[in-house]
Amino acid sequence: MSDCIFCKIARGEIPAKVVRKSPDAVAFHDLTPQAPVHVLVIPTKHFAAVRDAAGVADSEAALGKLLVFAAEVATELGLDQGGYRIVTNTGPDAGQSVHHLHLHLLGGRRLGWPPG
Numbered sequence: 001m002s003d004c005i006f007c008k009i010a011r012g013e014i015p016a017k018v019v020r021k022s023p024d025a026v027a028f029h030d031l032t033p034q035a036p037v038h039v040l041v042i043p044t045k046h047f048a049a050v051r052d053a054a055g056v057a058d059s060e061a062a063l064g065k066l067l068v069f070a071a072e073v074a075t076e077l078g079l080d081q082g083g084y085r086i087v088t089n090t091g092p093d094a095g096q097s098v099h100h101l102h103l104h105l106l107g108g109r110r111l112g113w114p115p116g
């Protein structure tokens with residue numbers, strides 16, 4: 001989408017601290033980190049949120065690849081031993097503010113549960 005900020009990051013049109021990139025996904029550091037490691041993992045194909053992937057051709061494969069990609073990034077960032085959390089906010093109750101599906105990869109400190 002032309003006016004989507006994460007599409008622009010995926011296309012390299014606006015700067016981001018990119019950790020890893022593939023033809024299908026990009027991982028980059030969050031602008032307002034909530035943990036010592038806070039990386040966003042996005043598909044290059046635009047989905048507004050995970051709910052919008054339902055019923056879309058090949059979305060199961062795309063989301064599966066995205067999760068594996070995020071796990072590879074976690075390994076690359078040294079999070080395997082301490083552990084980490086992957087979460088995706090969907091809609092207003094979850095506080096979604098950017099409407100391009102993204103996984104938050106959080107780690108580097110003990111994370112509270114349940115989340116606020």
Ligand code: DGP
Pocket residue numbers: 005016017028029030031032040088089095096097098099
């Ligand atoms: P959410 O609230 O789940 O929609 O998370 C959106 C996240 O995106 C939030 O943690 C801040 C981050 N963010 C918003 N705009 C930018 C940006 O331009 N660059 C980067 N790196 N992160 C952004």
